[in-house]
Amino acid sequence: MSDFREVAIDLRPATPSDLNLLSHWDSQPHVIASDPNDDWAWEIELNRNPSWREQLIAEIDGRPIGFIQIIDPALEDSNYWGDVESNLRAIDIWIGEESDLGKGYGTKMMQLALAKCFTDPLVIAVLVDPLASNIRAHRFYERFGFRFVEQRWFDRDNCFVFRLNRTDWNQKT
Numbered sequence: 001m002s003d004f005r006e007v008a009i010d011l012r013p014a015t016p017s018d019l020n021l022l023s024h025w026d027s028q029p030h031v032i033a034s035d036p037n038d039d040w041a042w043e044i045e046l047n048r049n050p051s052w053r054e055q056l057i058a059e060i061d062g063r064p065i066g067f068i069q070i071i072d073p074a075l076e077d078s079n080y081w082g083d084v085e086s087n088l089r090a091i092d093i094w095i096g097e098e099s100d101l102g103k104g105y106g107t108k109m110m111q112l113a114l115a116k117c118f119t120d121p122l123v124i125a126v127l128v129d130p131l132a133s134n135i136r137a138h139r140f141y142e143r144f145g146f147r148f149v150e151q152r153w154f155d156r157d158n159c160f161v162f163r164l165n166r167t168d169w170n171q172k173t
């Protein structure tokens, strides 16, 4: 009998009790490398739930492995994305521990997040903004059908913007 079993990953809302976990993940070199200049202000943000945002913890059998944020970039209150269309979503994603990288978990998390985004029939596309230097993340996103849109500075970060249109979304990725 095979001992293979499909890894079941769930997304649940992040709560204030995730503060230590998220702060710990923030200190991991691979997380810093992907997002060196942002302060996520967890003490504040975990205590509020604006309608334009979901902050989610991915878990395998109850073990937290990563974080996903989904926002409506047109409504997000710091205006991070600037002038942007309505009916879009933007995603941030990372795996917390280096030992959990490259095992397919991020792919599964992204599939769940994209399904969540496109469940709303009004949503036309999803944006991501990896650092221009994060070539492996570019490849990761392109596998879902994301296409390069532009190179753009967000504050001190030199980023590539990628967009996944609903028509290019492949649930079987």
Ligand SMILES: CC(C)(COP(=O)(O)OP(=O)(O)OC[C@H]1O[C@@H](n2cnc3c(N)ncnc32)[C@H](O)[C@@H]1OP(=O)(O)O)[C@@H](O)C(=O)NCCC(=O)NCCS
Pocket (backbone or CB within 6 Å): 030, 031, 034, 093, 094, 095, 096, 100, 101, 102, 103, 104, 105, 106, 107, 108, 128, 129, 130, 131, 134, 136, 137, 139, 140, 141
């Ligand atoms: C990007 C990320 C969420 C992918 O999750 P994962 O579980 O590692 O990825 P999977 O095992 O499902 O798929 C493997 C692919 O992920 C990407 N990847 C793996 N390790 C990575 C890393 N340290 N940094 C960036 N991308 C990585 C690569 O595209 C890899 O494919 P490759 O081996 O052909 O290069 C995860 O690697 C991560 O958290 N990286 C660090 C943070 C980051 O770069 N986040 C994205 C910022 S926009």
